[in-house]
Amino acid sequence: MSDNTVAVLDSVSRFLDRQHGLYIDGQWRASAAEGRLAVYNPANGQQIATTADANEHDVAQAVQSAHKAFSEGVWAQRLPVERERILLRFADLVEQHAEELAQLETLEQGKSINIARAFEVGSTLNWMRYTAGLATKITGQTLDVSIPMPPGAKYQVYTRKEPIGVVAGIVPWNFPLMIGMWKVMPALAAGCSIVIKPSETTPLTLLRIAELASEAGVPPGVFNVVTGRGTVCGKALTEHPLIAKVSFTGSTPVGRLLMRQSADTIKKVSLELGGNAPFIVFDDADIDAAVEGALIAKYRNAGQTCVCVNRFYVQRGVYPQFAEKFVARVAALQVGNGFEAGVQIGPLINRKARDKVLELLDDALSKGAQVLTGATPHALGGNFFTPTVLGNVQPGSLLLEEEIFGPVAPLVIFDDEAEAIRQANDTIYGLAAYFYTRDAARIWRVSERLEYGMVGINTGLISNEVAPFGGVKQS
Ligand code: NDP
Numbered sequence: 039m040s041d042n043t044v045a046v047l048d049s050v051s052r053f054l055d056r057q058h059g060l061y062i063d064g065q066w067r068a069s070a071a072e073g074r075l076a077v078y079n080p081a082n083g084q085q086i087a088t089t090a091d092a093n094e095h096d097v098a099q100a101v102q103s104a105h106k107a108f109s110e111g112v113w114a115q116r117l118p119v120e121r122e123r124i125l126l127r128f129a130d131l132v133e134q135h136a137e138e139l140a141q142l143e144t145l146e147q148g149k150s151i152n153i154a155r156a157f158e159v160g161s162t163l164n165w166m167r168y169t170a171g172l173a174t175k176i177t178g179q180t181l182d183v184s185i186p187m188p189p190g191a192k193y194q195v196y197t198r199k200e201p202i203g204v205v206a207g208i209v210p211w212n213f214p215l216m217i218g219m220w221k222v223m224p225a226l227a228a229g230c231s232i233v234i235k236p237s238e239t240t241p242l243t244l245l246r247i248a249e250l251a252s253e254a255g256v257p258p259g260v261f262n263v264v265t266g267r268g269t270v271c272g273k274a275l276t277e278h279p280l281i282a283k284v285s286f287t288g289s290t291p292v293g294r295l296l297m298r299q300s301a302d303t304i305k306k307v308s309l310e311l312g313g314n315a316p317f318i319v320f321d322d323a324d325i326d327a328a329v330e331g332a333l334i335a336k337y338r339n340a341g342q343t344c345v346c347v348n349r350f351y352v353q354r355g356v357y358p359q360f361a362e363k364f365v366a367r368v369a370a371l372q373v374g375n376g377f378e379a380g381v382q383i384g385p386l387i388n389r390k391a392r393d394k395v396l397e398l399l400d401d402a403l404s405k406g407a408q409v410l411t412g413a414t415p416h417a418l419g420g421n422f423f424t425p426t427v428l429g430n431v432q433p434g435s436l437l438l439e440e441e442i443f444g445p446v447a448p449l450v451i452f453d454d455e456a457e458a459i460r461q462a463n464d465t466i467y468g469l470a471a472y473f474y475t476r477d478a479a480r481i482w483r484v485s486e487r488l489e490y491g492m493v494g495i496n497t498g499l500i501s502n503e504v505a506p507f508g509g510v511k512q513s
Contacts, residue, residue, distance in 0.1 A: 058089045058090060058241075058245055058265070059090055060100065060262075061245065061248035061249075061261075061262055062100045064257070064259065067099070069093065069096050069266075071090070071092065071266075075088060075265065075267070076088050077242060078239075080148035080384070081375040081385050086146065087146075089242075089245070089266075090266065092266035092270070093274075094270070094271075096266070097233070097266075097275055097278065098274070100264050101233055101281060104231035104262050105280045106259055107258065107260045108201070113226070113231065114230070122173040122174050124256060133163055135246070136159045139159055139246065139247075142243050142246060146241075148386070148387065149340070150383070153339055158243070159215070162215055164502075164503045165216070169503070172227045172228075173228070178196055179196065181195045181196075182194060199228075200229075202282045202306065203283070204230065205225040205283045206234075206281045206283070207232055208235050208268070208286040209287060212443075214236050214242075218234060218247070219247070220507070221287075222247075222251075226260065233264060234262070235264050235265070235268075237268070238265065247263075248263045276296050277300075277303065281305060282305060282306065284300050285307075286309050287309075287344070289441070290441075290512050297309070311469075311509070312344060312441040313346075313348065313509065314348045315467075315472065316348070316350075316351055316462035316471050317335060317351070317471075317498075318458045318462060320473065322477050322480075323475050323496075324474065324496075325359050325360055328360060329364050331494070331496070334498040335494070335499070337368070337371060340383045341444045344513075345469060349431075349448055349461075350450065351452045351458045352452070353453070357449075361429060364447075364449075368447065371383050373423075374418065385423075388421060391443060392421050392423060392444075394443070395442060395443070399413060402437045407430055407448065408429045410427040411426065412424040412426030412445075412446070423444055425446075426447065427449065429449050431448035455483075459487045462488055468513050469490065470492045470493070481495055491507075491510050492509070
């Protein structure tokens with residue numbers, strides 16, 4: 039083991055052993071509530087840490103500290119170039135601690151260490167540096183206007199963008215660091231203060247990040263982390279009158295609830311909710327490329343991303359070829375503890391998630407779907423799930439309607455383009471869609487007709503720091 043590996047393991051283990059508090063006003067504070075929340079490793083069910091179970095009183099303290107920092111201008115009134123410099127230093131510190139953060143992610147979330155390194159840390163670093171640069175690029179407009187009196191007089195109207203105030207960020211468990219930073223960085227670049235609440239299931243990386251923000255020079259009160267239950271601590275954030283904006287990523291039902299909770303105090307709300315991504319393979323597609331894209335778009339993080347494919351529509355002429363190649367690759371995917379070399383599919387987040395995937399699978403099988411691979415309990419037991427492909431999936435199967443969030447791929451045959459588009463759009467969701475074709479005219483036509491916020495054309499990976507990320511309809 040190299041000295042560096044020993045040092046990383048040592049800091050991870052010291053971090054896990056801590057009695058984690060709440061990060062408020064640049065300090066660790068104990069919660070006013072006595073209870074603790076356990077954090078488990080989904081690969082073996084072992085408890086790895088405990089965190090504070092913040093109540094309304096704790097949330098109020100965090101929000102007041104963020105509001106005080108905002109009102110006193112310790113961050114918002116800094117020169118944009120200074121905010122940019124501090125945020126770039128923050129990114130450098132995250133890079134220095136990259137391996138420690140990736141290991142914490144695999145421990146608390148279960149994803150393979152390679153995915154943790156590439157997405158949780160690698161993509162987060164790109165995002166951090168891109169958004170740090172936005173601090174110095176906040177623009178307004180100047181417009182020449184006339185007013186009724188005196189006739190012919192010309193005036194200029196100018197607009198400027200100002201930080202809105204205190205932002206609440208509410209983060210899901212699937213990519214806690216990356217999605218957490220999707221909320222933190224733009225808020226800080228704009229000059230806002232933030233109170234961030236990770237999911238109680240995966241709170242550890244954002245707690246570690248709070249210290250790095252402080253070390254980089256983000257002033258006390260500007261970046262606060264509260265850990266606790268969504269129904270208590272998340273709810274209190276969405277109802278607090280000093281929160282000006284809520285940014286949430288998570289399920290559509292909770293998104294609906296959160297809009298209601300935020301309504302009484304008229305907050306601005308940004309929601310990135312569930313998806314039901316279709317993946318269409320046309321007759322003229324490069325089938326090998328489509329199989330590659332399908333694997334990454336379906337099985338990344340064991341199928342637990344909001345842009346993961348939920349339904350495959352394959353044109354009749356290429357169905358046998360696509361299904362055969364895809365099934366062979368899926369059957370060869372390695373399942374196991376994310377730390378083991380070669381593992382591509384880690385466990386699902388918890389028993390509830392595993393049971394939900396099983397229910398959806400049973401429903402599809404009872405309606406006539408055929409097992410092409412998988413669909414058996416995994417030999418490792420626990421939260422592990424065998425990567426599965428189903429053929430002949432019937433309309434009305436819940437798998438085609440609900441977010442699966444697991445490694446199950448339903449295949450459906452279609453005959454013509456209009457039918458594929460109709461089926462793809464037949465959902466309340468509109469986050470991500472994918473299609474494979476080599477026909478240039480079809481590329482333009484289909485991409486316009488798909489009612490989705492993001493459309494991947496001949497690719498299974500669509501997330502990038504320079505592109506907007508979000509959906510339409512109820513996503
Ligand atoms: P949720 O939508 O329940 O949770 C997301 C975040 O919201 C968590 O931080 C949660 O806190 C918090 N929260 C829960 N209730 C409230 C509330 N009343 N007010 C404010 N905040 C609240 O997602 P789950 O983790 O339960 O996952 C359920 C399903 O949602 C998944 O199986 C998947 O289908 C979908 N999902 C989609 C995601 C996406 O990226 N679009 C991400 C995660 C899930 P806490 O966890 O502490 O309760």
